[in-house]
Amino acid sequence: MVKLTIPEIELMSPGHTGCQGCGATIAMRYALKALGEKTIVSIPACCWAVMPGVWPNNCMRVPLLYTAFETTGASISGIKAALRALGEEEVTVMGWAGDGGTADIGMQALSAAAERNEDVIYVMYDNEAYMNTGIQRSGATPLGAWTTTTPVGKTKFWERRPKKPMVDIVAAHKVPYAATLSIGYPEDFVKKMKKAKEISGFRFLHIYSPCPTGWKSPPQYTPKLAKLAVTSRAFPLYEVEEGIYRVTMKPKKTPLKEYLMLQGRFRHLTDEDMKELERDIERRWKELLLKEEMTAKLEELNE
Amino acid sequence: MVRMLLTGNKTTAYSAMRSRVQVVSAYPITPQTTIVEHIAEFIADGLMKAEYIQVESEHSAMAAAIAASNTGARAFTATSAHGLLLMHEMLHWATGARLPVVMVNVNRALGPPWSVWADHLDSISQRDTGWMQYYVENNQEIFDTVIMAYKVSERPDIMLPSMISQDAFYLSHTVEPVDIVEQEVVDNYLPPYDPPYRLDVNNPAGFGSLVMPNHYYEFRYKIAEAMEKAKKYIKEAAEEWYEITGRDYRGLLDCYRCEDADVVLFGAGTMMSTAKEVVDWMRAEGKKVGVARIRVFRPFPGEDVRKVADGAAAIGVMDRAYGFGRGGAFFNEVNSALYNHRNRPPTKNYIIGLGGRDVKPRHIRAIFNDLLKVKDEGLDEEFRWFGLRRENMPEEEI
Numbered sequence: 001m002v003k004l005t006i007p008e009i010e011l012m013s014p015g016h017t018g019c020q021g022c023g024a025t026i027a028m029r030y031a032l033k034a035l036g037e038k039t040i041v042s043i044p045a046c047c048w049a050v051m052p053g054v055w056p057n058n059c060m061r062v063p064l065l066y067t068a069f070e071t072t073g074a075s076i077s078g079i080k081a082a083l084r085a086l087g088e089e090e091v092t093v094m095g096w097a098g099d100g101g102t103a104d105i106g107m108q109a110l111s112a113a114a115e116r117n118e119d120v121i122y123v124m125y126d127n128e129a130y131m132n133t134g135i136q137r138s139g140a141t142p143l144g145a146w147t148t149t150t151p152v153g154k155t156k157f158w159e160r161r162p163k164k165p166m167v168d169i170v171a172a173h174k175v176p177y178a179a180t181l182s183i184g185y186p187e188d189f190v191k192k193m194k195k196a197k198e199i200s201g202f203r204f205l206h207i208y209s210p211c212p213t214g215w216k217s218p219p220q221y222t223p224k225l226a227k228l229a230v231t232s233r234a235f236p237l238y239e240v241e242e243g244i245y246r247v248t249m250k251p252k253k254t255p256l257k258e259y260l261m262l263q264g265r266f267r268h269l270t271d272e273d274m275k276e277l278e279r280d281i282e283r284r285w286k287e288l289l290l291k292e293e294m295t296a297k298l299e300e301l302n303e
Numbered sequence: 304m305v306r307m308l309l310t311g312n313k314t315t316a317y318s319a320m321r322s323r324v325q326v327v328s329a330y331p332i333t334p335q336t337t338i339v340e341h342i343a344e345f346i347a348d349g350l351m352k353a354e355y356i357q358v359e360s361e362h363s364a365m366a367a368a369i370a371a372s373n374t375g376a377r378a379f380t381a382t383s384a385h386g387l388l389l390m391h392e393m394l395h396w397a398t399g400a401r402l403p404v405v406m407v408n409v410n411r412a413l414g415p416p417w418s419v420w421a422d423h424l425d426s427i428s429q430r431d432t433g434w435m436q437y438y439v440e441n442n443q444e445i446f447d448t449v450i451m452a453y454k455v456s457e458r459p460d461i462m463l464p465s466m467i468s469q470d471a472f473y474l475s476h477t478v479e480p481v482d483i484v485e486q487e488v489v490d491n492y493l494p495p496y497d498p499p500y501r502l503d504v505n506n507p508a509g510f511g512s513l514v515m516p517n518h519y520y521e522f523r524y525k526i527a528e529a530m531e532k533a534k535k536y537i538k539e540a541a542e543e544w545y546e547i548t549g550r551d552y553r554g555l556l557d558c559y560r561c562e563d564a565d566v567v568l569f570g571a572g573t574m575m576s577t578a579k580e581v582v583d584w585m586r587a588e589g590k591k592v593g594v595a596r597i598r599v600f601r602p603f604p605g606e607d608v609r610k611v612a613d614g615a616a617a618i619g620v621m622d623r624a625y626g627f628g629r630g631g632a633f634f635n636e637v638n639s640a641l642y643n644h645r646n647r648p649p650t651k652n653y654i655i656g657l658g659g660r661d662v663k664p665r666h667i668r669a670i671f672n673d674l675l676k677v678k679d680e681g682l683d684e685e686f687r688w689f690g691l692r693r694e695n696m697p698e699e700e701i
Contacts, residue, residue, distance in 0.1 A: 039504070040374075049512075049513070050513055052509055054512070054514065054515055055509075055512045055514040055515075058512065060507070060509060062504065063503060063504060063509075064508075065370060065373055065502055065510050065511065066509070066511035066512055067366060067370065067396075067511070068366065068392055068393060070362065071362070071363065071393070073363070074328075074358060074362075074363035074367040074370070075366050075367065075369070075370040077356055077367050077370070078328065078356065078366065078367030078369065078370030078371040078372075078373075078378070079371065079373075079374045079502060081356050081367070081376070082325065082326050082372075082373075082374030082375060083374060085353065085371075085376045086374070091504055109359065109360075109362075109366070111359070112358060112360075112363060116356075116357065
C-alpha cells in the first residue's frame, strides 16, 4: 500500500465563500491537515476574514479568532500567553494573514512577535496585492505587475519595485524557522508545515497563493501558476532554520515569460520589460544560492 | 487590613495583583510607566503569577489583551493619553467582541503642544467605544474600583470592558495611604474568570465573523442593553464591597452635601476632593453648596443627575477637557439628561485645569460664588474658560 504523505483529516468543510480557483483556500486546507485539530487560528482583515462564511456559517473546524488588520502578531501572542496561563501547552496557535496584513500594516506587530520569539506560527498567504478590497498594490506586489493602484496607463505606471523579502526580514530577527511554501507543491508544503509545528518559538511561513481574480488568470491554472512561479524562480522554495538557508527545491528552470503570460496582470509587458524582470529574478536566485552556501558554514556554530 | 503608603501607579499594580490577572500586556508611556514597571517587578519577584507580554505599542497591548481574554484568561493593561488614542480601534473591538478587559488609564493631556499633565480629553475621546468608564479621586479608589470593575465586567450578562481613569501625577505619582485588601478576601469577592464562550479546541467556534445588515443591528442592541443593566450591577458590586471594607462607592454619582444644596457643582477626578473641602468651608459660612462627582461616566447616571436637579437652583459643571465646537462632555451630558426632565435649573460649564493647571480651593470657591450669582440673577454665559490668562495670548501684530 502506498503511504499517504498528506494527512486525510479535513478541518476545512466545503462552503467557503472564496472565488473560483482561489489559492488561499487550498493553502488553508493543507495547513490545517498538517497542524491537526489542536490548533487555534487568528485571522485579521484579509480575504480569509470573509471566506469562512457569513455568520452563523463557518467552514472552519478549529477555533477561529478574527482580529483587526494590523494585529495578527499581537493577537497570536495574546492567545498563546492565555493558553500558558491556563496551563494548556498542547495547542498550536497560528496567525493567518494576507500579504498586505503582513508586509504592510501588520509589519510592526509581526516584527515584535518575532523579536520576542513568541511560540506561534505566523502564516503570510501571499496573493501579491490587496485582493479583498479589489486588487490594490501591497509591499508584496511583484515588479512589473498591474494593480488598480498601479495601473499601466500611458506612462507605464505599473509596479516598479520588487517584492518585500519577508522571509529574509523575519529570519533576520533570529527566529528558529522561516520558510517559503507554494500550494503548487503540496508535499513540500505539508512537510514544512509539520516541521514548523514541531519547532518551538516563532515560525514564519510565506505561502505563495495565486489569485485568479486579481491576477486575471484562468481559475483552473491556479496550481499550474503556483508551480511555474517556483520553476521560473519568481518564487523560490527555501527555508531558514537557525540562520541556515536551504533551497528546498532546485527545479529545472522554466522561462519566466511562460509564467507571466498566463496572467493578465503582466500582459502589458514587452519582451524588453520581461528581460528586466528576468534579470532581477536571476540576481535574487543567485543571492539565495550564495546565502545557502555561506550560511552552511554556520552549521558548526549551531552544534 | 494592610495599609501601605503607595503612589496611584503602585496601587494600580497591586490592584492587578489582587485581581489575579493572568495576562498583562505592557507598553510604557508617561505617566503610566511605573504601573507596568511595578507589575514586572511583582512578576520577577514571584509575588504575582501572570504572563507578561512586552508588546511594541499600545495598539498591540490592547490587541493582545483582547486575544487573551477571548482565550479565557483575565487580561489587564494600562496606558495614558496618546497610547489610549492609538488603542482606539481596539477599544471598539473589545466591546464588539464582548470581552471584560480592564484597563487603567492615567489621564493626560494630548499634544501638540506636548504635555504630560492631567487632562481628561484622552478618555473623553473614547466615550463612544462602549467601555464602562470610571473616574476616581484618590488612590484607594483606584484599588477598589479595579477589583469591582472586573466583578461587573465579567458577569455573563454584561461582558463589557472597563476603563478606570486616574489623574496624571495628582494620583499616579502621589503617595497616599492605601488599604491593600488581603488576597483571600479579594478571592472571595472576585471569583476566577470563567467566560461562557472562549477559544477552545474541544469546542471550536469562530469569534467576530462577518454579519449581514439583518443581524448587525441586534448585536449593537445587545451591547446597549448590557451597558444599561451595568448600572444596577455596579451598585450591587459596590454594596458588596462596602459590606467587606466599609468604603462606600454605592452611587454612580458621588454626591456630597447635595441634599439641601442651592447650587451643585458637577465634575470628575481629583479636583472633586478639593471641591468637597471647599463645600465644608462654605457651608460653615452658611452657603448651601454641594458637589456631585461623576464617578461612573459610562453608563451615564442620568437618573441620579435628575435627582440632584430636583433640589438645586443652579448647576455648575467642571470639565477638565474641552470638546471643540460645543463645550465639555460632562456639561453636555448633564444637560442632555435634564432636557426631558421637569426641573431644569440653569447650568453653566466651567472649563478648568487643562494640561495639568492646578485647580485650587480658591478657584472652586470663586466658581461656587459665581453659581450662587447665577441662582439669584440668572445665567450670564453657558461656557466659561475659568482662569484664562490673557497675558499668555498677546495680540499678534499683523
